[in-house]
Amino acid sequence: MLKRLSLKNLRRIIAAVYLALFTFIFIDFSENFSSGFINGLLYLQFTPSLLKFLKVGGLIATGFIVVLLLTLLFGRAYCSFLCPLGILQDIMARLRAKRPRYKYLKPRNIVRYAILTIVVVLTIAGSLFMLYLLDPYSIAGRIFSDFVRPAYYGVNNFFVMILGFFNSYAFHHVDFKPIPWQGMAITGAVVAVIGFMAWKWGRLYCNSICPVGAFLSLISRYSLFRLKIDEKSCIACNRCVRDCKAGCISLKDKSIDFSRCVACYNCMDSCREGSISYQLAFGRKSSDVPVETDPTRRSFVTTFAGMLIGLAAMGWADKLFAQRRIRNRGVNQGPQVSAAGSKPNRRSAPITPPGSYNHDDYRNTCTACHLCVTACPSHVLQPSFNELGIFSMLQPHMDFRSGFCNYECTKCSEVCPTGAIRLLDLETKKRTQIGKVVFHRGNCIVRVDRTECGACSEHCPTKAVQMVPWQGLLIPEVNPEICIGCGACEHACPTEPYKAIYVNGNPVHQVAKMHESIGNRPKESELDDFPF
């Protein structure tokens, strides 16, 4: 009974476990996993690791080197074992009544390397839009964080409701903060295209569009060990071709295009003659075998590529107006009792999380995987629409309508795998000024209605908003120098649709001054008798 575990089954087990954990860290709302565990799990994710290496460096960012070495040894194992989008595509391909029968596909080298070139050039030029639109890790992150997470919340809330019937509070209800639909639509469209391609043609995305796949293919051409068909024992039964989701086995010359092989090892299991195995292939270059093309597929892929190039051009244009002013958008919550909050105000710049240091760096490093969106316990990090510029769409920004940055928290900086949000120790974070407070007196309830309010000052952790005497009442007074831009005041301010207090982002983060009272010793009681 004890059969040796085939490489294919080993791959399936590792991929399934990995995807399950990966999914969970992207939907979890109760900080079940430590940041260290999350860092470990994402260590080998190629794109974030590479970006982090370029931006921050350090041991934690060496994962992509491991992947490169692995590829140099055994080919694109990353694509089948660790790439979350790859594993998802494999699942997609199995969602059909009959087992898929694949055919040999012609390589689409011009397309895949053209896309890779565009992505690389744009990335170097400073726009990550194309990269994060196509990067498999980031797409998978968005699928889980934006689509699966709300469903998971829904299931959780359903159970909370059921438990509520039994008076149990063992689990808690959680609200999903809506994501801009435009971003959801883009992710949804990309997912639909990839899902369809996977369903129809297996790993076509990985071999014609995916920039990581294209990059790794350049290396797997020179892998030390490659899968080979033993020409003598092969009976050309076509079984391996039928099972090859990359469409890279050509029986015409009994060859495997190892640059497109995703190392799934289906062929090894399907070959009854045992003709397929890893062979030492030192120094030899694997060749592409030109075969007749499928016109529909070709035009599909070229159209897609054309669209991407168009988008890329727009990405360039975007750089011209990325820094425009962003309106402090209001949400209408029914009829207004008070005139407080009726005067429009505008933010001079958006707000990025503590640890992102400056907006340009952040935009050039964040791949919009939405891990921080999931991890932020305050739900203040939300995918942007045009706050950071339209070609930074989906990169998270601080949305003070959803929440505010918790003073004692550094979670996003701990989990961010790309280095867009860099690790901060708590004391540094508490001094990191991501924006500065602005008080708009004309919208303030104290000024307009002449009643006390002070929600802003109440919530401010640095007391950069103080309430000072004004016509028998207390009105806010701000001290932007000690403000850290956490948005607590803006979030708490009850005026609608415009806030009477809000934060202007710092395009380059600064260090806030400290409140003058900090550092004194606590006082002993000055009470020696009851004052009544």
Add this chain to the structure above:
Amino acid sequence: MKRRDFLKKGLGAGLMAGALLKVGGVGSVAKGSPAASDSAFDLVAVMGGEPVPMFDKAIAAMGGLGRFVKKGQSVLVKPNIGWDTAPELGGNTNPRLVAHIVKQCLRVGAKEVYVFDNTCDNWSRCYANSGIEDAVKGAGGKVVPANTENYFKPVSIPNGKRLKEAKVHELVLSCDVFINVPILKHHSSTKVTISMKNLMGIVWDRRYWHKNDLHQCIADFVTWRKPDLNVVDAYRVITRNGPRGVSQADVVMKKSLLMSTDIVAADAAAAKIFGVEPCEVPHIKIAHEMGVGNMNLDELNIERIRM
């Protein structure tokens, strides 16, 4: 979403009747201020001890916790857990005091003791870092979420001037006994925050209060439901930069505790300890004028205990 309704209507009258029988008759589940009149004192003030012994002294002077909590009753203990700050910073009610009250409630026979707050900072971190979650769990109480609107049910406040309705945590509606355990603190806009202000943590939409004459709303809400007992933690007191406090330098050790069934009296006495006159705190004054309680301390029978 209406889990209480489901419980009441869905499961039917038979089940409810059974439940009533089980805890020993209608009287024991009836709500309201239990036996407020048979106390010798209107207010007990203790000074100079640690929070837990001060509570013990005060509750003994009040005639024992058994006066308030009967066997088989469910109890809600509402501390201030508003901020993600450590206990030494005085932003939240002393965790040892809260745990002790929970334990004492269970000792006198409470069926269940619940603790929650609709926090200002992130709720799970407030619960954890205030030390209250662990302390209460250790004492056998239940720490309950109040983080989404789902847990809050609408009530109407007929005697309110500005606040006519509010959404209140379902446990306030279902628990037999309500013990309010605020901490005395400076507050940037309401000058002090004590017992009445602490009730903003059992409602959902605080923004409405801020928008519609905050002090009036605070007083209005108490006309709907007065806690059965107020225990004011005035041990570590934030005297400036409240209600959150910026650093430990804002804290003064006042080492006091106040206890009263009259929420206005408790707040008046605490205001004095803080160093402001009760009539200078608008919501105390308004509540007094609305007849919610008495802020004139010289009209009250006060037990003063020095430790």
